[in-house]
Amino acid sequence: MDIDIDSIVKSPYGEGDLWIGGQWRASSDGRTYPVYDPATGEVVREVGAASAADAAAALDAASGAAEQWRRTPARRRSEILTGAFRLMHEHSDALARLITLENGKAYRDAKAEVGYAAEFFRWFAEEAVRVGSGFGEAPAGGFRHVVIKQPVGVTAFVTPWNFPAAMATRKIAPALAAGCPVVLKPAPETPMTALAVAALLAEAGLPDGLLNVLPTDRAPETVSAWLEDERVRKFSFTGSTATGRVLLRQCADHVVNVTMELGGNxxxxxxxxxxxxxxxxxxxxxxxxxxxxxxxxxxxxxxxxxxxxxxxxxxxxxxxxxxxxxxxxxxxxxxxxxxxxxxxxxxxxxxxxxxxxxxxxxxxxxxxxxxxxxxxxxxxxxxxxxxxxxxxxxxxxxxxxxxxxxxxxxxxxxxxxxxxxxxxxxxxxxxxxxxxxxxxxxxxxxxxxxxxxTAAPFGGVKQSGIGREGGREGIEAFLETKYVALDWPTD
Structure with missing residues (x-):
């Protein structure tokens, strides 16, 4: 796939700007919103605005793909992520220019971000095959402990505009490595970078439905549709502490596993x-x-x-x-x-x-x-x-x-x-x-x-967040621990 900056800006995907179930779609009600170039204040293009109905469709796609991906061997998941790493480097210039266009940051910073973002695919490709398990004898004898790690399930992400590539890959890569499908709402200011990442993952061989990207300027109804659905078992948010507090309250209703990377000082x-x-x-x-x-x-x-x-x-x-x-x-x-x-x-x-x-x-x-x-x-x-x-x-x-x-x-x-x-x-x-x-x-x-x-745990204390991203801890956020008591007579 040739990631051409001009085609991305004009109308990258023909059928629409929402990536759901391996297809480009227009928003269900045809609504769009403008994305601006911060360097000029001018509109770059109109982008499809996902609705609650689109959020539900994305969740259907992710849920439908979950079981097969969970059963996919870790080595295969690793190979797909490695392919995405290589593709990001092949298209690093176009991706950096795209980041600069919608985010405004200097090109040198955008280019560095692309390299950093790609590294999450490589790191978690390596971690995918190292998810551990345990086997041991009960101290009292008579049975054994078998401890296994399993994917947490469907994951929902909300990412910020300041690192539109890296904040997406820092969440997407460990989730996919662990065996979890993803629904993602990128920041409304910078949706095109996330869509380009989705396109590259598709080219790398990621099966349909495992990554769904929904740009929108109506976040409350879109994200609420996810957090009110019991199929979502993991939610990760990067953004302000004020917004994080609101989302934590919503997650509490269904006791959703959360990772929060919030404000700093x-x-x-x-x-x-x-x-x-x-x-x-x-x-x-x-x-x-x-x-x-x-x-x-x-x-x-x-x-x-x-x-x-x-x-x-x-x-x-x-x-x-x-x-x-x-x-x-x-x-x-x-x-x-x-x-x-x-x-x-x-x-x-x-x-x-x-x-x-x-x-x-x-x-x-x-x-x-x-x-x-x-x-x-x-x-x-x-x-x-x-x-x-x-x-x-x-x-x-x-x-x-x-x-x-x-x-x-x-x-x-x-x-x-x-x-x-x-x-x-x-x-x-x-x-x-x-x-x-x-x-x-x-x-x-x-x-x-x-x-x-990428190899170090990223996160804060106090009101700067909950949990860690990156490092060995990063994949643990998308795994559940299961214990099996195995009868093992000693006589």
Whole structure:
């Protein structure tokens, strides 16, 4: 299959934009909604909007394919996922351009995302054949324990717009590896990338009905149709904590197994003995990847007073040097934000901080015409009551707080309902590990600004989520443990 960017944008699949039961379909009532290019604010194309009836059809398809897939040998499932990995790399340029078109991120970030997304297919292709079982003798004798792992069943996913490929594959790959069929609702802002992934999986040999993708701008009725159906036994959501709370309540009605990857408010700590140049490089990675529209982005910078001036000067210079513009333009490293509402919200946080006494220490430039841009910005002298220290920025703004007392810094860093990621820079490894253990976060980058890896468990504590994705833990989320007591007379 040739993934051609122009054909995807114009009308990729002829019959419609919903992928259900191995076929492209139009929405049941013919309704569509617009997808915008954040770099221009213009409509890219109209996409079919799935309804509750379409959600039911997708669930029928997934349920109908479940038993055969469950019985498919793990080696065959692994081969299909490996094929998808190869196809994503073959079409990496087209996929990256597609991500940039509907998400806005700089092409280099989009290309990196495609590579990261593909790795989930490779990792879980390998994990598919390593699902373990157990056999042992009962301590009292007379019988044996047989412990087996089985697919949890039909899985429903809701993915965000900030990583339209990687957030889809991070869920799809382990589910399919474990033997579970999937229904997926991608973010309304970025549906085309998920549809392209579905097309590649079909080419890789995935049987019909095992992956169903439903773009829509009417999420409540679509997702509710899944969560109110007892055939759905697993639900995984990546998005805001506020939305996660609502979905958790819905899942409770049928005691649905859930994985939730929610909001973050990551502290980035620079200790007095840190390598400042390395800390600045790490800060640029942790803050500016994907334009800061990343759940694990560094949100609050706690910098020791002894190195604050040097760090601020060098970090500010790096932020001013960021080239902002359309993601596909030459040399651009910061694309537009996802929509005008995001720009208004980020600008509001900056204004609030400045009104409370913060100072804009550095700021980049943005295009003057078209698109939804916010400049790369560094704030200093940020007071403790500034809203930007207590909410997820989700944009290219870095507020710096200076500290001298380590205990006070740790108290401030942990003073949040979130606990997804944290970052620490120090030359003293023992000290860094001690602080890493005390930071209330599911993941810590120690002298490293990029922490995501397919082979590592991704997830948070507190109100940043439930469960883990990726790593060996990733496939466990889609397996149930069954115990069989086997009579085994000793005489």
């Amino acid at each position: 990551a502290p980035f700590v620079v200790l007095a003995d840190a390598d400042v140049d390395a800390a600045v490089r790490g800060a640029m990675d942790a803050k500016m990847r994907g334009g800061g529209e990343v759940c694990i982005a560094a949100n609050r910078f706690y910098v020791h007073a002894d190195v604050a001036a040097e760090f601020t000067e060098k970090f500010g210079a790096a932020m001013r040097a960021v080239k902002t513009g359309p993601g596909l333009a030459e040399g651009v490293t910061l694309g537009p934000m996802i929509n005008p509402t995001a720009v208004e919200r980020i600008s509001g946080l900056v204004t609030d901080a400045v009104q409370r006494g913060a100072r804009i220490a550095a700021q980049g430039q943005v295009p003057v015409d078209g698109g939804w841009y916010h400049p790369a910005t560094v704030l200093t002298d940020v007071p403790a009551d500034a809203e930007i220290l207590h909410t997820e920025v989700f944009g290219p703004v870095a507020p710096i707080v200076t500290f001298t007392d380590e205990e006070e810094m740790l108290t401030a860093a942990n003073d949040t309902a979130y606990g997804l990621a944290s970052y620490v820079y120090t030359r003293d490894l023992a000290r860094g590990l001690r602080i890493a253990e005390r930071l209330e976060a599911g993941m810590v980058g120690l002298n490293r600004g990029l922490i995501s890896d």
